[in-house]
Every structure is written in structure tokens, then in C-alpha cells.
Amino acid sequence: MAYQAEYLSKLRTAAEAVKVVQSGDVVDYGFFNGKPVACDQALAARAGELTGVNIFTAVSLPPVPAVLMAPQAFTYNDLQYSQLTRMAAKQSPRVFYVPIVYHMAPRLLREGVGFKRNVGIFQVCPMDSHGWFNLGPQNSEARARMSADDVVIVEVNQNLPVCLGGAEESVHISQVDMVVEAPPEQRPFGAPPSQACPEETQIAHNLMPFIQDGSCIQLGIGGLPDQVGRLIAQSDLKDLGGHTEMFCDAYVDMIESGRMNGSRKDFDRGRVAYTFAIGGQRTYDFLHQNPACASYPVDYTNDPRVIARHDNMVSICNAVQVDLYSQVNAESNGPAQISGNGGMWDFVLGAQWSKGGKSFICLTSTHTGAQGQRRSRIVPTFAPGSIATIPRQMVDYIVTEYGAARMHGLPTWARAEAIIGLAHPDYREELIAAAAKQGIWRQSNKRG
Structure with missing residues (x-):
């Protein structure tokens, strides 16, 4: 009282x-x-x-x-x-x-x-x-x-x-x-169901071989992570864990299918740790009073040292562009801000500190602009004003619909070769020419 x-x-x-x-x-x-x-x-x-x-x-x-x-x-x-x-x-x-x-x-x-x-x-x-x-x-x-x-x-x-x-x-x-x-009709925002495009679906398939029993998964928002969640739900993977910044619809699919139970997590066992959730009403209903999900402040969920304590951490993040030096832009179109770095830096680093962990930067190889023109997301260098969200030395795997390539241990010419192999075939020759002009292409490099 x-x-x-x-x-x-x-x-x-x-x-x-x-x-x-x-x-x-x-x-x-x-x-x-x-x-x-x-x-x-x-x-x-x-x-x-x-x-x-x-x-x-x-x-x-x-x-x-x-x-x-x-x-x-x-x-x-x-x-x-x-x-x-x-x-x-x-x-x-x-x-x-x-x-x-x-x-x-x-x-x-x-x-x-x-x-x-x-x-x-x-x-x-x-x-x-x-x-x-x-x-x-x-x-x-x-x-x-x-x-x-x-x-x-x-x-x-x-x-x-x-x-x-x-x-x-x-x-x-x-x-x-x-x-x-608040008035009784005020409700949380219900995100509409996302649909993966064919290229995102292929990226999700390219990611699946890297996920193993007991992996601890971090996903973001959009068609790609939701498609990853659906594929996991349909797979024979078992005992997956969840430690993420954002709890999205994909986690409901993975948990309800029995693929994600957190039984092998090194801590927060049996629970998905997250710091915020955006999804449809199904996701909000799932979270309500659910002890399988644990809400934490971001200085816990996103601390790379905490993330790294999970063995076999798998971080899957989206990007806007990647250049031939393997720099990642995940937030701008030239000087125009279109997103933000969010917790990407946190999970890219934390996953790589994890024993057996992996960080994946994912993007479709091309993008269709507002005027209908198709452009490559893999570019020689970023346009002036573009933001390098993740520096090249921190990049682990880059994934497009054409495959996955690991950057660690590769010199600049080998990175350029691997990245061009992930580009749409229509743009590979001009990217090779740009790499040669930039001094990061060897005549003996393989051509995609």
C-alpha cells in the first residue's frame, strides 16, 4: 500500500x-x-x-x-x-x-x-x-x-x-x-515480418557450415538474420546458445524448434542474454515473463570481454560496403548517415577473442539504388565522407552470396583477391583494374 x-x-x-x-x-x-x-x-x-x-x-x-x-x-x-x-x-x-x-x-x-x-x-x-x-x-x-x-x-x-x-x-x-x-491503446512497435531476398538466402546458406553444435549465436535485424534463424530451426544442430545485443524474431524460431537451449553456455546457461528486443507481437509475447530470456544492460551484453567468455561465439553482422582493403562501412552512404555502428565493434572483437569464435561481416554483392541503378557493394575505396565502421585489421570473415573468405593473415594483395572473388562477376574486372592501380594486385593473382 x-x-x-x-x-x-x-x-x-x-x-x-x-x-x-x-x-x-x-x-x-x-x-x-x-x-x-x-x-x-x-x-x-x-x-x-x-x-x-x-x-x-x-x-x-x-x-x-x-x-x-x-x-x-x-x-x-x-x-x-x-x-x-x-x-x-x-x-x-x-x-x-x-x-x-x-x-x-x-x-x-x-x-x-x-x-x-x-x-x-x-x-x-x-x-x-x-x-x-x-x-x-x-x-x-x-x-x-x-x-x-x-x-x-x-x-x-x-x-x-x-x-x-x-x-x-x-x-x-x-x-x-x-x-x-499512457493511453491503453499505446502499444510497442510491431516490426513487420522480414523477407530475405534470394541473395540473402544464399548468404545464410553460406554461413551454415560455420555453425556447430554448441555455438553461441549473435544476430541483428533484417531479412538475413531471420533467414539464418529459420535455417537453424530446420537444421539438425543442437544445444546452441544465444548472447546478443538484439533479440529478434529469429531467436523465437531457434528456441521453439529446440535447436537453441543454452545447455552448453559457459555462463547464463539455459538463457539467451540480450539488451533490447525489436520484433513482432509473437516475439513480445514470447519474452513476457519468460525465464529463458535474460535482459541485461549493454555494458554486460556488449562487453567484448564478456562475449569472449563464451566458447564458439558466432557473430553475424550486416554491412553497407566493403572496400578492397577489407575495411567495412556499416553505417553511411558517403557522408550521409544511414545507420550506426551500434554494437558491431563490440561483437566483432568479442567473437574473435572467444575460443573457437568467428565474426562474419555479411552483405549482398550489389545494391539497387532509388533510381533503379545497380551498384557493387564491394568498391575499390570508399567515397569521400564514408565511415570505416570496422578497420581492416579487425575483420575476420566477409560473406556474400558468392561465398565466404577469411581475412586474417592475408596481405593486402591476397585480401583484394579474396574480396574480388566475393563480388558480383559483372564487376570483377573493373575491381581487378582498380586493385592494380592501387598497388594491391599481383599479376599472378587468380582471376575470378
Whole structure:
């Protein structure tokens, strides 16, 4: 009863709660499905009376944040561009990317590095009988942000799944300054089912021989990882484990098929450790109160030292481009930010530190642009302004629909040869010519 009384004493409408925000403030929004909706709309309604407010968040999911429509008052800073953020950045001059090594974020927040935080607003599950609000399908760095914020507002969404820990998966009423109740129709974003293209399906098949019984799997979002999950579910693999940044639909397939049970994991045995989840309603229903899944802060899931403690770690990440030096661009189209580094660096390194571990950078060999023109994703060098997300010395395997090639131990000419062998045949001759011009092709090199 004491917790309920405290809850009622802190209960506010969204409009009342956001009155605490002042011009020049830094406002943290929860990440992913933790982004507030009711409070965001109420804050945007104050655009005429505010200036210089900085919003910090990551992976903005629908609905469109209302503050994006008021760039005269709000600057929007996103740690990982989503499709929604990309669209907003084309229309607003006040949308910016925040580069960060994801697993370091909680420490930097607690040490006060960067901007001073004023207000934090986070979607959470309803309070339980012990006074705790579960954070739902997004743990990430929420508790670290709350500890850095002067004022903490929670927006209670009765439709979020309760995601068991792990650690730091809940916040107590005593640590909250204001409570706002979201309308009953407010639901987490349901990602539509992804469909792998034929090239992604072939990439998934190319990956399968590298996965063995007892492997511990990390996947991201999109058609490729979902196809990998489907192939694993249909395979005869057994005793797989899961340790990942993102829990996606593919994990439900692998677990429900019996292929992933975590029985051979070196720790977190029997559970998939993750820091956030994005998927369809089936995935959220699966996560709800499920002890087979453990929500952890990102400084645990993404710490390369933690990842490396799992033997036979398999990390599968997507890329935008690879150049002939084996540098990886996973986040930009020239100077235009289209995604982010996320936890890619963390898992690329952690998987390679793992005993028997492997890191795979995956991409289709070509891409069809908005005007219908086909272009090679394997390029001689990156265009000016492009970002090298992963430096060449950290790259393990590169995979396209034409095969997989390991980079470690190869000099530049051998890397160029291997990478050109992964390119679409229509582009191989011009890539060979470029490699020769760049001084990384030997006349005795094999031609694809």
C-alpha cells in the first residue's frame, strides 16, 4: 500500500510532467520501444515556449517523435539511425548522429562525460506489488541514463512485455520523480515480418557450415538474420546458445524448434542474454515473463570481454560496403548517415577473442539504388565522407552470396583477391583494374 500511495503522489498528466523541461535542457528519451509517446507529444506542444532543447535517444521507432516536427525548439540526437531517423534527417537540419562504442555508454553516463543530463523520460511496464517498474524490451543503458538525469519521468504502458533479468531490468518507484500513464491503446512497435531476398538466402546458406553444435549465436535485424534463424530451426544442430545485443524474431524460431537451449553456455546457461528486443507481437509475447530470456544492460551484453567468455561465439553482422582493403562501412552512404555502428565493434572483437569464435561481416554483392541503378557493394575505396565502421585489421570473415573468405593473415594483395572473388562477376574486372592501380594486385593473382 505504501508503494501505491507513493505512485499516486507522483502521478501526473503528460502535460503536467513535461513542464519541468526548460529551454537549453538535455532530455533523454528511452531507446527503442522505451521512447515516450504521450510525453513526447506533450513536450512538442510546448515548442512555442522552448528553445535549444537537446533530445538524446536511439533507434527511433514509430510513431514519429513529435519533437522532430519542431526543429526550432528541439535538436534530435540519435545514437543509431533507424529508417524513421533517416527520413527525419532529410527534412530537418536539427537531426544528428552520436558515434559511440555501445558497451561503454553506461560508464560514460555515470562518469558525467559529455552533456549534463536534465530530464529523462522512459516507457516502462506497470508497477508491480513491490514498487518496481520493469523496463520492458529495452534495457540497454536506461538505468545509467536515469542515474545521470536530474529528473526521471516514467510513462507507464500496460502493453509492454515484462522482460525478466538479467540485471538492471527494472526501476523502483523511489527512484522516479513523476509517473505518467499512457493511453491503453499505446502499444510497442510491431516490426513487420522480414523477407530475405534470394541473395540473402544464399548468404545464410553460406554461413551454415560455420555453425556447430554448441555455438553461441549473435544476430541483428533484417531479412538475413531471420533467414539464418529459420535455417537453424530446420537444421539438425543442437544445444546452441544465444548472447546478443538484439533479440529478434529469429531467436523465437531457434528456441521453439529446440535447436537453441543454452545447455552448453559457459555462463547464463539455459538463457539467451540480450539488451533490447525489436520484433513482432509473437516475439513480445514470447519474452513476457519468460525465464529463458535474460535482459541485461549493454555494458554486460556488449562487453567484448564478456562475449569472449563464451566458447564458439558466432557473430553475424550486416554491412553497407566493403572496400578492397577489407575495411567495412556499416553505417553511411558517403557522408550521409544511414545507420550506426551500434554494437558491431563490440561483437566483432568479442567473437574473435572467444575460443573457437568467428565474426562474419555479411552483405549482398550489389545494391539497387532509388533510381533503379545497380551498384557493387564491394568498391575499390570508399567515397569521400564514408565511415570505416570496422578497420581492416579487425575483420575476420566477409560473406556474400558468392561465398565466404577469411581475412586474417592475408596481405593486402591476397585480401583484394579474396574480396574480388566475393563480388558480383559483372564487376570483377573493373575491381581487378582498380586493385592494380592501387598497388594491391599481383599479376599472378587468380582471376575470378
